[in-house]
Amino acid sequence: MTKQPREPEKRPYDLGKRLEQMDESRAAILRAAKAQLTAKGYPQLTMVSLAAESGVTRQTIHNLFGTKTGVLEAVFDLIALDSGMERMREVMTQPPGDAQLVKFVGIFCGFWARNRLLLRRVHGIGAIDPEFGGVIEARNRRRLMAAARVVQGLGSGGESKRRAAKLAALTSFEFFDALAENCGSEAEAEAMVLEQARAAISMDDGRGPSK
Amino acid sequence: MTKQPREPEKRPYDLGKRLEQMDESRAAILRAAKAQLTAKGYPQLTMVSLAAESGVTRQTIHNLFGTKTGVLEAVFDLIALDSGMERMREVMTQPPGDAQLVKFVGIFCGFWARNRLLLRRVHGIGAIDPEFGGVIEARNRRRLMAAARVVQGLGSGGESKRRAAKLAALTSFEFFDALAENCGSEAEAEAMVLEQARAAISMDDGRGPSK
DNA sequence: ATTTAGTTTTACATGTTGTCAAATTAAATC
DNA sequence: GATTTAATTTGACAACATGTAAAACTAAAT
Numbered sequence: 001m002t003k004q005p006r007e008p009e010k011r012p013y014d015l016g017k018r019l020e021q022m023d024e025s026r027a028a029i030l031r032a033a034k035a036q037l038t039a040k041g042y043p044q045l046t047m048v049s050l051a052a053e054s055g056v057t058r059q060t061i062h063n064l065f066g067t068k069t070g071v072l073e074a075v076f077d078l079i080a081l082d083s084g085m086e087r088m089r090e091v092m093t094q095p096p097g098d099a100q101l102v103k104f105v106g107i108f109c110g111f112w113a114r115n116r117l118l119l120r121r122v123h124g125i126g127a128i129d130p131e132f133g134g135v136i137e138a139r140n141r142r143r144l145m146a147a148a149r150v151v152q153g154l155g156s157g158g159e160s161k162r163r164a165a166k167l168a169a170l171t172s173f174e175f176f177d178a179l180a181e182n183c184g185s186e187a188e189a190e191a192m193v194l195e196q197a198r199a200a201i202s203m204d205d206g207r208g209p210s211k
Numbered sequence: 212m213t214k215q216p217r218e219p220e221k222r223p224y225d226l227g228k229r230l231e232q233m234d235e236s237r238a239a240i241l242r243a244a245k246a247q248l249t250a251k252g253y254p255q256l257t258m259v260s261l262a263a264e265s266g267v268t269r270q271t272i273h274n275l276f277g278t279k280t281g282v283l284e285a286v287f288d289l290i291a292l293d294s295g296m297e298r299m300r301e302v303m304t305q306p307p308g309d310a311q312l313v314k315f316v317g318i319f320c321g322f323w324a325r326n327r328l329l330l331r332r333v334h335g336i337g338a339i340d341p342e343f344g345g346v347i348e349a350r351n352r353r354r355l356m357a358a359a360r361v362v363q364g365l366g367s368g369g370e371s372k373r374r375a376a377k378l379a380a381l382t383s384f385e386f387f388d389a390l391a392e393n394c395g396s397e398a399e400a401e402a403m404v405l406e407q408a409r410a411a412i413s414m415d416d417g418r419g420p421s422k
Numbered sequence: 423a424t425t426t427a428g429t430t431t432t433a434c435a436t437g438t439t440g441t442c443a444a445a446t447t448a449a450a451t452c
Numbered sequence: 453g454a455t456t457t458a459a460t461t462t463g464a465c466a467a468c469a470t471g472t473a474a475a476a477c478t479a480a481a482t
Contacts, residue, residue: 221426274429
């Protein structure tokens with residue numbers, strides 16, 4: 001009963017240059033997705049419009065990303081990659097103190113400012129769709145933990161948890177976006193975030209900011 | 212010559228009790244919309260699911276609200292109504308001072324806390340869809356103007372615009388939501404908003420005052 | 423009893439997502 | 453250069469959601 005599946009005698013095949021073209025297609029699709037998400041919003045972003053702008057077929061998008069959700073997740077990952085987790089390590093390896101706080105605030109505000117409209121959409125999707133909400137929440141939790149370390153480095157007592165919560169919220173995209181919207185300048189918004197962050201840390205229990 | 216359109220000789224008709232039933236249907240649909248938006252998110256909210264939960268036909272929803280967008284707008288309006296614009300007037304008629312600030316913060320945080328999940332969805336929709344974005348922005352602008360009056364009442368100098376921008380951002384839903392998420396308590400979040408608001412107002416201007 | 427108007431039913435048109443299989447094409451191998 | 457390989461394209465289809473329209477139905481008002 002040895003079933004002979006009749007293996008068709010394959011010849012070795014290295015994708016080589018074709019992989020590069022696939023990567024180009026992936027990149028083009030994600031670029032189009034970011035652009036359309038920013039410009040037209042989520043409901044107007046369709047597989048057809050994506051295919052048209054990225055120069056591939058609708059079917060190819062499905063081949064490369066599975067579903068529309070898959071494309072979105074890839075955009076998520078791409079943003080996370082750009083977001084500079086490396087720069088976050090740079091912050092953490094710095095000596096604790098006010099300079100570290102400045103860098104912490106600067107990195108996030110800089111990133112928020114660079115991708116403001118796109119991030120507004122992406123965070124919005126996380127807010128309306130529980131499926132994506134988890135991704136955003138996970139990233140927020142990571143920022144909270146990082147904030148906790150910065151706060152701890154500035155030597156606050158038992159209030160450190162409270163202060164970390166504040167610092168994380170003050171460095172959230174949404175707070176930055178609201179500030180920038182209200183004052184019209186992203187640089188000004190970053191300055192305000194820093195002011196409020198310093199206030200949050202040096203508040204209440206007497207121990208002032210490291211000087 | 213004179214074309215006689217043959218008017219069908221209408222008899223007067225007062226809707227009376229039927230209007231009440233229509234209002235009940237409207238209310239049931241909006242109740243279902245809020246519930247499903249909160250529980251399942253925006254993508255899972257369909258006309259069919261709405262009709263099923265509210266006990267009317269899909270067509271009736273179209274008759275009453277026009278389109279799905281119309282239902283959403285009605286939910287917006289309903290929230291705005293609940294939100295207590297009346298209470299805002301209450302704040303404005305108060306004598307300026309810290310007590311007014313406390314009330315200002317309390318009203319918004321209380322409202323955010325009461326409808327947290329629903330508001331997260333609604334604001335999310337505003338973020339992903341430019342069509343709704345305008346509605347949210349308009350309401351944010353109104354909060355900014357109110358914040359400006361509160362700040363002015365606390366007698367800040369030329370920095371009042373900056374402080375109003377801060378106060379408005381600090382009393383935004385998103386900031387409150389982030390705080391509540393980070394510290395786990397909505398009451399605690401409100402306390403933190405108030406602390407930060409006081410800090411924002413009593414702070415010397417961000418630009419170093421020539422020292 | 424009749425009229426009125428909202429509701430339901432039924433049907434249809436459109437647009438989007440997702441899947442599938444065969445045809446096509448370009449790169450890799452021989 | 454001919455053949456093999458695998459991605460891409462093409463064309464078709466099913467499922468589902470929104471939106472529209474007209475006729476049948478129903479309950480309230482007259």
